[in-house]
Every structure is written in C-alpha cells, then in structure tokens.
Amino acid sequence: MSEAVDELEGLLAAPPQLTRRPVVQALEERLYRPVRVLDHGFVRVVDYSGDDGAVVQAARVSYGGGTRSVSSDRGLIRYLMRHRHTTPFEMCELKLHVKLPIFVARQWIRHRTASVNEISGRYSVLDREFYLPPAALIATQASSNRQGRGASLDADEAGEVLRLLREDAMRSFGTYQALLNDDGSGEAADPTKPMVARELARINLGLSTYTQWYWKTDLHNLLHFLALRLDRHAQVEIRRYAQVIADVVAAWVPHTWEAFLDYRMGAHTFSREELALIRGALRGQDLEEGMERSGLSGRERAELLSVLGLR
Amino acid sequence: MSEAVDELEGLLAAPPQLTRRPVVQALEERLYRPVRVLDHGFVRVVDYSGDDGAVVQAARVSYGGGTRSVSSDRGLIRYLMRHRHTTPFEMCELKLHVKLPIFVARQWIRHRTASVNEISGRYSVLDREFYLPPAALIATQASSNRQGRGASLDADEAGEVLRLLREDAMRSFGTYQALLNDDGSGEAADPTKPMVARELARINLGLSTYTQWYWKTDLHNLLHFLALRLDRHAQVEIRRYAQVIADVVAAWVPHTWEAFLDYRMGAHTFSREELALIRGALRGQDLEEGMERSGLSGRERAELLSVLGLR
Amino acid sequence: MSEAVDELEGLLAAPPQLTRRPVVQALEERLYRPVRVLDHGFVRVVDYSGDDGAVVQAARVSYGGGTRSVSSDRGLIRYLMRHRHTTPFEMCELKLHVKLPIFVARQWIRHRTASVNEISGRYSVLDREFYLPPAALIATQASSNRQGRGASLDADEAGEVLRLLREDAMRSFGTYQALLNDDGSGEAADPTKPMVARELARINLGLSTYTQWYWKTDLHNLLHFLALRLDRHAQVEIRRYAQVIADVVAAWVPHTWEAFLDYRMGAHTFSREELALIRGALRGQDLEEGMERSGLSGRERAELLSVLGLR
C-alpha cells in the first residue's frame, strides 16, 4: 500500500489548483488527511463532488416551478428529506480511503450501491496489523438482544481475552510470513523452503486483519449507510467508522446533515396500530389499556412507551 | 428551467476557487457551456471528479505489487482496459445537463446505473420545443436490418414528411397550451375556461418534445453507454449525443479514451467457431471452404469476411 | 405483440406440470390472465418465485439462532418489516406483462432495480391505441400542491378536453401510419410514396400511446414501488396500475402484505421535533402552543394535526 499512500501524500503536498466546480472549504482542509479509527484503521477523504447547492440545483430541475415557493436552499433540502425525494442527493459523491478490519469490511461491503477497490491478498503481501479491542469494548453476549454486547468484562477477564486474541493473531501472521518465505524483495528468505502462493498463504489470517480500500458512493446511499451503521444495533467497531464519516458529511453538506438528523436519525416511525394508540391517548384515552387491547407484542409495547418518553 | 439555467450561468460567471482535488484543465474550460446537439438540444458538463490519475490510483490499491511492473499510467490504463478490470474506472464521475427529445430520453434511461433528475411535466410547464430532423436524416425503413434507416428521401418527399411532423407537433402544443390556459403567471389566460392539470394536459405531447435532465454516472458505465450508443446500430439521434459526450471524455481522460478506442470500439470479438476458421486460414486452409463446412449462418459468414477485410 | 400474447395463451392452455418449488395457488389462478387497467391497458402475472415461506427461510439463514424466539412465520415477517431487514424480501420475484401509456411508463421506469423488455418502436409498428381519461379524472390543476389535480371539470368542459385529446391522438396516429405506408405485410400501401423508417415515423406519437413491457423485480423493490405509487401524490393513472399489483401481492404473500400495510402504508414517520411535541402533549402540554414555539413550517403543523386526528 505504500505507493498509494505516497501518491496521496504527493497530492497533499502539491499546490492547489483553480476550479469552477463547487468547492467546500471545510472538506478541502480534510482532503488526503487520515483520521484514526480503532487501533490501526483510518478514514480519509480522497475526493468529493457537489455540495448542498448541487442537491438544490438538481431538485430545481426536477420540480421546476414547484420549488419556487421554497425560498431558501435549506428549506428546499428539508422539504426533500422530509418527503423522501431522494434522487437529488445522488448528485453528490464522496470517495474515501479506509483502512479497516476484515470483519468490518464484510459488513460494509453489503452496501451494494458503491464502487470499491480493495487491496488484494492475491497480489500483495498484507501488513502485520490486526485489530485488538480496547478493554472497554470487551463484553459479554447481550441477553436483551441476539446480536450485540452486554456488560464489559472486569479487567482480569478482559486482559485474558486480549491475550488470547493477540496470541492467535500473532501466530497466524507468523505462519503467513513463514509460508510466504519472502525476504521483502521477492526472493526466498529461507532458500531451503518453498515460497507458498500468496492467495493460499493468507487463508488462515484472522478476520481482525486490517485491509484497505477506496470506497466511493453518492450522498443518498452514504446517508443510508450512516442511518444503518450509526444505529445502536450496529456492531460498535463499524459504528466508529460511521461516526468519523458522519463528521465528514456534517462538514461537507451542513444543510443536508441537519435535515438528516431531524427527519431520519431523530425521527421515529409508528406503525398503523401505534398511531391509533397515540391518537387515542391525545384524545384522553388510556394508553396502557389501549395497548393491552391491541395486537402489539410485549417488545413493541415497551418500545412504544420508551419512544414516547413514558417509561 | 430558466432558474436552473441561470444558476449555471451564475456558476460560470463566478471566480474560480482553489482545490486540492484533481483538476482537468480541458474540462474546466467546458464546464457549464452547452454544446448544441440536434435542433434544440444540448449537452453540458455540470461537474466531474477524478481523471486518468484517479483510475491509476484506485488500481494500484487493488493490485498493489502487481502493478509495479507496469511503469506508466498510460500502460496501466491500457492493461486494465485490455483485461476488463473495470472497477478502477468507476472511480471517476461525470455529471451532465442534457436537453433531448423524449424519444431519445427513453432510450437513454435504459442505462440504469446512473443518477437522473428530469424536469417533470407534472410540476412545470414544458417549453414549446420539439425535434424536427434535418432533411438528410429523413429516410426509409432499412431493408437490411429491422431497426434502422435506409436511403434518404428525395427533397420533395422529405419536405412532405417534415411538414407533417411539424404540423402535428404544433397542433399538440397548441392543445397543450389551450388546456393549461395559463397566462404565464399562474392565472387563467381565458377566465371563462378551466385550467386543466399539467399532468393531464401533457399526455398528448409528442415523443419529439424536448425534455431536460441532470444525468450523472461513473466512467465505467459512461464508456458502456458510449460503446452502445456510438454504435452504428444506435438510432442516429442518440448517436449525436454520444458523439458530443465522446469528445468530453477524450478531453477529460485521454489515456482511458485511447485505450477504449483500441480495446473496445476498434476491437472485434470472434466466436469460438470464427476463431477456429481464422486459425485454419492462417495455416493456409481455405476460409470460404471452412465457412461452408461450419455452422455459421449466412449473416455471420458475411460479417466475418467483412471484418477480416476480405469482402 | 400478437406473438408474445399468443405464446402466453399457449402457456395458459398447456397442462400444469409438477414442481418441487413453492407454489402459491392464488397466483397460479391468475397466471397469464390480464387484468384490465385504464381504457386499453392491463397487468398480468407471467412468472413468480418464492412465497412468504421463502422470506422466512432466507431470514433464518441470516439471523440463525436469533430467529428462534420468533415462533411463527407471520411473526418473523412482521419483525423483519418493522426493523427494515429488507434483504429476505429480495428472495421472491414477480414478473409482469404490462400494457401502459408511455407517460406512465416514463414514471415507472425510474425504478431502476428491475429488469425490463419493452416493445421497441424501432422494430415494431405500434398499435393504434391511446389513453383517454374517463370524465371523472379530467380535472383542474391543484392549487394546494404543485403536481396534482384539483376539482373535476363539469361535463361540457370535460367533453371538450376529451375531444381535443382524441383528435390530436387520432391525427398523430394517422400521420404515423401515412409515413410508415405499410400495408401490413411489409409492402408499401401506396407504391408512389416512400416507406419512412419506423424509428422516425413514431417521433410525433403522443405520450398517451400505449406501450408494453415485461417487468421483473424482487419483492423488496416491488414493495418500494408500491409505497411510492399507491401514494396519493402519485399520478392517478400509475396508481391504478399499483392497485392492481397490490392485489396480486396480497394474494401472493399475504403475511408480507399485512406487515407492509401495518408498518409502511399505514405507518407514519414523525420528525425529531414532531416527536418532541407529541411527547409533550402526552404529558399534558398544549400542542398548539408547542407548535407555535417550534420550528415547524405552516404546512408541517397542518399535516401533524391531521395525522394525529386533531383536525
């Protein structure tokens, strides 16, 4: 990866040039600069195109006269977000260079509407870097839901988990390097042993091994990614990446970001039955009684009370 | 559409700004400037991101050490194109503002991997503009293939066709405007008559009516679009748009464009059987005899001879 | 189109065959049978794969042990819909043969995640069929929103609109046929006149002309299509198609359909600020007062009261 990295550092060192395209100063300052995530990962902005104005511009083509009544760019963007008019948000693009553990990459890649160039373990020798969670993230299986983490372990227990994870990873990398038997210049380090094919040597590396990719997507799909990956049900490691990207988006398209917080992240969808219960409660009916007569499951009732701030 | 247009003219008038992103001077000069296509249409570049270097940069991430042996950017781009390593070409984006007849738009929209914001006849009153072909493009149905045009009509016949097309289009627009009954300010031009809904009034407008859209896609999908729409089997009207876009791409990513011409547009794919015949012919076997014994259809044989420059 | 039609009638006439795939009796009865939509259009099911059970089956692969606690298929489907776990719904497919006016097709085609084969006016001569709205759908431009229809016209006015639409469409078809000059067998009807290319002759046909296509998509994308096209903001003509497809889906995957009605169509999303107002109101605060202090626009306030059944 050193070449790609050098190339970006070269771009960072080069003098800026004039353009007639929209320029977002807050992103220019972040361009090519890695922001650390987890123990060895990073996110850095490699390119962007468009800004809040580009969203507005595209919307005004589509809705023409219909957008005249919405005076400000901010107002129009809020209108689009509120009514799920998503296509104008596709008119902006963000390209990131990300270094991330493979188990995070496997969750991330499920977002299909994106372009990806990932370092290939068939072509390249992977760096000896793997993810070890900080003690605070070493936790028991959650009992309340089937996928997440519960309470953190105590220091001794966490230390033991870390020791096991580190030893396994070290050992796997040791085997990897022994199989490759590469002295760094492409010659055998130990001439009495074979140099095993890279595509084969890597198969026992752990899912905590770091990989890298360029990942490009449009703003609409990026917001969808963030909505899912900032969610408290997302695994905490991918959430850390999402938080860094959220900061980038907030700097890049502030009106869009504000609307996203108000109409998506901070919003809540009530089902038909929940809506009927809320209407009833506002007319003075007893909500608890209503819930009991309803078809809502126990979990749905608990969540409804919680969202309504009643428990 | 006047607002969107004004906005772009505003961008054109604004002073350029500094950016650290890749800048392609040849595209900067074209930004926001419409290039005329057909009688009332145009294509103009609204935004771009990336350049030949961005393709190379992404490829070097993927193939890492594997790309070291290819010394130059041009060489690497040719290698990628030749081996159909398509993902690095997704790392560049082009956004166009296009004005085009609806029948062209209907062919264009079939390319699904793109973002589109089209003017809506439900929200906006459409301009009184429709496509009339130049006399040279008024032709008979092709007999050799089922979809194209044959010989041009003589001047009198072409004039008669034009007269019919113009009259129908004028009449449809007249009806459209009478139904809208809009004096331009949203008030009824004729207060004794209803103002029919725009979404309804438009349904009889012809397919030659001009529409407009913002269209954004990545370089890989753009090249696929061009490969299909520059082809001699594409309808000549959409081909005119493809040719203007081809000029844009040639200015934007010259190495990619050269490789595309060599490995796609100027290339030819021979089937398994054709390949066997060519091998035989190079070893001195009679090609015509070989074709007779083969399973090639009459059309395949004729095309083979033509591609090989033997007829 | 007659051939394709005949082929389907052939399939309908053929004896059923045995399969081990999931079979949905209610869809088998509808297979290949057109359901009329608008004046000349139709929708008919050409193929389907999967059922409610296929959604459950795929979810159980993904969530494994996590789905054990949800006892019934219906319960699991409701859980998936509620939590927007969308991928299991992609495991079912529906293929339709649709005949529809071009202006409807242009809205429909914007749904990109689908496969389409449309009759081509370059290859085929189009039928002399165009859409004329029933009198009840001939209406004025809506004043309350920028895209829809307002009050219906009175009978005389509507009759006049219809007369204009019919005359334009008839005239356009007359021109089309005169230009084609095709006697039906591919020979010139009038030997003294040219046979103009089909791809050219069609350019003045109106947007009300009927076209046909095969359209295939998965259940997740189909539900998204329905959510948008059943909405009261969708143009009434495409809504008619959506309603027919909704009936098909309800018969095909009844648990999914029920969950879709409860968690999507009948659900409502409240923004962060609206949510705060509802919480306040449930604790006894004055909603109107709260709204006045809020940042909600006039339209948002009116909509909030309406959704909450308070106005």
Added chain:
Amino acid sequence: MSEAVDELEGLLAAPPQLTRRPVVQALEERLYRPVRVLDHGFVRVVDYSGDDGAVVQAARVSYGGGTRSVSSDRGLIRYLMRHRHTTPFEMCELKLHVKLPIFVARQWIRHRTASVNEISGRYSVLDREFYLPPAALIATQASSNRQGRGASLDADEAGEVLRLLREDAMRSFGTYQALLNDDGSGEAADPTKPMVARELARINLGLSTYTQWYWKTDLHNLLHFLALRLDRHAQVEIRRYAQVIADVVAAWVPHTWEAFLDYRMGAHTFSREELALIRGALRGQDLEEGMERSGLSGRERAELLSVLGLR
C-alpha cells in the same frame, strides 16, 4: 444453520405440486440436493424461475417483428448472445444455498447485482469447519503472473503447509469456543468464566472458516459471474464453485449455455491493432514482422500468437 437445512429437507420430502409456470425437469431433480465443493462446502439449488423459453419470450416482446426472421428458439438465443442483447437473460433467476470459505465469499460478494442472506456470526455460533486444500493445490507463488499459483509443492513440503494451516485453524476455533463459553444451550459451559459476545469472539477466526448464504441472481449476471470465475485467472477455490454452477446452468438453459460457450467462453476479442495484423496476415503479410512494427507489448504479442495457434 441446522434449521434452514432441515427446512430444505422438508421441502425435498414434500410431494411435488402442480404449476403453470415453466418447469425444467433437469433442475427439479437437483432442487435442494447439495453438490459437494471443496472439503466441506456445497452448492444447492433452492429455487429457479424461467427457462430458455422465457428468454425468447422476453426478446420477442422487445424486438417484435424483428425476431420473426429467426425461426428457432435456439437461433434467437444465439443471436441475442452474439449481439450482446443482454436484457432478455435477466428474465430468469437462480437461487442457491452455498457453503463456502470466507476468503471465497469475499471474492464472490464483489458481484453486486445479486441478493444475499449470509449467516451472521453476530447472531449465530459458527460451525467448527475450515478449508484445508488438497495437496495438489498447495503451490508456490506463480512467477509468470502476480496473482496465481505456480508449481505444486512436493509431498513433504505440502504436508508441512497443511500442518501449519490446520494447527492455526484448530487453535483459532479453540479460542473462539473458549471465549463463547457456551454449552450449546446458551448457558455458560464454565460458570466461572464470562460468555464473551459472539460478534467479538469471532474476530480471530481465519478466512478459511466456512460460512453459508442464500444467493440469488438473474441469468445475465450469473453468466457474467461464471465468465469471470471460470477463467483460469480466478483463484482455483472459487473456480470449483463456478464449475458446479456451470453444470447447473447447462442443465437449466441448454441453448443459452451453448451460446455462452460459443460467443463468450470460447470467443476471443482482438484489439484494433491485433485485428489489423490478422487482416494483414490473411493477405499474406508476415505476422511476426507486423508485430515488431506494431505497438503491441511483448506480452500482447505472445498472447496473440498463442490464441492464433501459432506458438
């Protein structure tokens, strides 16, 4: 995974039902039956829709009269494949249940136009199964290309590689199970130790660990997958899966498969310059001399001679 498996066995045991949809007997016999791939993997057909006839049916809609001259289904399918008319092939779908090592899954998932439900290591405890290559596939790094394998190791060397891979994998699984500390019923096996969260415990599992998914795609995208993954440059492990799927496709849509072999797998694309050289050679010019004057790289020249059967 046991439940999903059981469910399929249930489907296999159930009596077949009548359907009016196209039925492909050769696939019915394969439905739900796993075909072994690698040491613990499999591929099995879970569902399919369409057949060769469905491709033809969709093409006849699109090209209407244009397809009348092609008399047979086989002829039309060959015409479509030859001219890259790809959309009719999207009208068929195949759904597979696949068990495969994670490093294979990571290559496979790059095909974005597909639907996937993969077993989640956050929800489920993964089985203690990992891939160990047979001795014949344990090979050195290729020198001729940057990504593949060269010569096989001798028996002793291969045995040593296997030993290392097995030990690492066993150890990683041991750690995984110790961290989970799950007695199989969700209770702690060792009550003195914590039960570490599943999503965390798995991060050191190797890339050779088996995962499972449902994977559904259409025939066009499936053929594209096969073209890339049957290629000799694909890693041999994913090629094994591609070969099993190729057998399925050959049984399912025999005309399409034959056309695919003739016009894709067995075909070759020559660049503009190569085409000029072939034309020259057929007119008696010296090919070697022509190549020397050409801009072809050494590798291109060698490949050209090889494809033409001249070396």
